[in-house]
Amino acid sequence: MAANYVIVGSGVAGIAAAEVLRARAPGASITIVSEDPDGYYSRPGLAYYLSGEIPEKHLFLRSKADFRALGIHWLHAQATQIDVAGHRLILADKRSLAYDKLLIATGARAAAPDFPGGDLDGVFTLDTLKDAKRLVRKANKSGQAVVVGGGITALELAEGLHACGVNVHYLLRGARYWANVLDAEESELVEAYLRGDEIEIHYHARVRQALGKRGKLYAVETDSGEIIPCQILAVAIGTRPHLDLARTAGITIDRGILTDSCLRTSAPDILAAGDVAQVHDDSTGRASLDTLWPTARAHGEAAANTMLGTPTPYHRVVAMNVTLLAGIPTTIIGALGSGSDEDLVAIARGDSENWRTAAPTWVVVERHEVNRIRLMLGDRTITGALVMGDQTLSRPLQRLIAAKADISPIRDALLADDHAVLQLIATFSAEWERNHAATT
Amino acid sequence: MSLERRSIFFDLTRVEVLANGHVLPESARCVQCGICSYNCPLGLDVRAYAWRGEPIFDSTCLTCGQCVARCPRGVLTFAPLTNG
Numbered sequence: 001m002a003a004n005y006v007i008v009g010s011g012v013a014g015i016a017a018a019e020v021l022r023a024r025a026p027g028a029s030i031t032i033v034s035e036d037p038d039g040y041y042s043r044p045g046l047a048y049y050l051s052g053e054i055p056e057k058h059l060f061l062r063s064k065a066d067f068r069a070l071g072i073h074w075l076h077a078q079a080t081q082i083d084v085a086g087h088r089l090i091l092a093d094k095r096s097l098a099y100d101k102l103l104i105a106t107g108a109r110a111a112a113p114d115f116p117g118g119d120l121d122g123v124f125t126l127d128t129l130k131d132a133k134r135l136v137r138k139a140n141k142s143g144q145a146v147v148v149g150g151g152i153t154a155l156e157l158a159e160g161l162h163a164c165g166v167n168v169h170y171l172l173r174g175a176r177y178w179a180n181v182l183d184a185e186e187s188e189l190v191e192a193y194l195r196g197d198e199i200e201i202h203y204h205a206r207v208r209q210a211l212g213k214r215g216k217l218y219a220v221e222t223d224s225g226e227i228i229p230c231q232i233l234a235v236a237i238g239t240r241p242h243l244d245l246a247r248t249a250g251i252t253i254d255r256g257i258l259t260d261s262c263l264r265t266s267a268p269d270i271l272a273a274g275d276v277a278q279v280h281d282d283s284t285g286r287a288s289l290d291t292l293w294p295t296a297r298a299h300g301e302a303a304a305n306t307m308l309g310t311p312t313p314y315h316r317v318v319a320m321n322v323t324l325l326a327g328i329p330t331t332i333i334g335a336l337g338s339g340s341d342e343d344l345v346a347i348a349r350g351d352s353e354n355w356r357t358a359a360p361t362w363v364v365v366e367r368h369e370v371n372r373i374r375l376m377l378g379d380r381t382i383t384g385a386l387v388m389g390d391q392t393l394s395r396p397l398q399r400l401i402a403a404k405a406d407i408s409p410i411r412d413a414l415l416a417d418d419h420a421v422l423q424l425i426a427t428f429s430a431e432w433e434r435n436h437a438a439t440t
Numbered sequence: 441m442s443l444e445r446r447s448i449f450f451d452l453t454r455v456e457v458l459a460n461g462h463v464l465p466e467s468a469r470c471v472q473c474g475i476c477s478y479n480c481p482l483g484l485d486v487r488a489y490a491w492r493g494e495p496i497f498d499s500t501c502l503t504c505g506q507c508v509a510r511c512p513r514g515v516l517t518f519a520p521l522t523n524g
Contacts, residue, residue: 012472042471042472042473042474043471044471044472044473045471045472045473045474045475047473048473048474048475048512053475053478054473054474054475054478055478058474058477058478059473059474061472061474061487061491293470293471293472294467294468294469294470294471317468320468320469322469322512322513322514322515323512323513324512329512329513329514331514391514394514395466395514
């Protein structure tokens, strides 16, 4: 009898899994259960929808017809429980689906506002296309907005609202932006860009409460007593894996659903992938969370192969994100910072816990007016890099870091002269690639 | 026509690209936002190539560089055509 695969969640992890299952098991039954009425679209693309760079229809990656053509059943429903012993997924409307293998790819949700008044009309978080559309509609009739939080999403909200013509106040709890990944100068580059857009940054500012009249937001009060009138309060203080389904099923969870390296959970025939999964890394012995699109895709593909009977470990590659931080192209690779960020109560979207595992190390910085490269040097390797502005070296650095290339020949020179960093890396990388190609 | 030099890696000259270059995606960087496809003057679905990690081999591609220049994540580069 053909196998019966059920996937909960329609983000990239779920879709990547469905495509692999369909390709390798042409006769199998595949069902995607999704709470999101909009189906499969690019979540990271929502930032560019907010800023007006792409229209809504370009966010969609596959149509319902595409899924039908692939023979994938699409069910718009909320999954509420799992009958683990009976191998059935139970839906909110009491229907249930039988499965042979179940993949939980429910993603993460924005952390709820952690101050009074967080439930007022006018307070927004950004998870789904529906959230983004509501925010744009509201922005078109609003004069002033307050953004709180950290990481990439907070910036995207501030810039998106600015692009909608709204006057934006950005509240930071600490002294600078994204303090546990960026260094002080990098934060300043981002903040200067925001100021250039006339976004007003308030430092050491915490929301005491959101103020409303008849359930509707009209201002934000900070802990210093300042009242900032606003019609929108956008909150991006981190995301939390959506664990309800796993929790009620008695599956082992920590910050996410704990899985082995092949994405298997503690329950038989149930796997997890994407932002919801906290995947064990056999090489480090740790299980960490990532909220990165490429990671989620790789999880989904590995999980699908495991479901098909070929246990396939997810190989952690070097955590990397390439993004625009306030308009500055920025690549973050490997371990760069440490500690926590006051503006985030949980992992941000587009984030990796691995970026904050930097051991005490040498730091080399190449300064330029706009462009900046920061390298974290281990004893023999480059362990992390942050490239802002010109991206010429981001690819070579990504390769050297991922391969743990031995940089001993240039390490002393890197430390000796900040200005030589670009040339040293470019020359070394070219030679390393030639040798690498010759030996592989 | 000049291209905005942003998150791109112009290691080939314009003439070389026109003569024997093509656009190559690196899918590990791509988040399928669709800015590339939206801005392609010929309406090529560049994003679909990026999902598959395949070079944009389409006889109608002008190698105009709009997708390369506009991608916010540096997914796309010009690369020389290899034999075969």
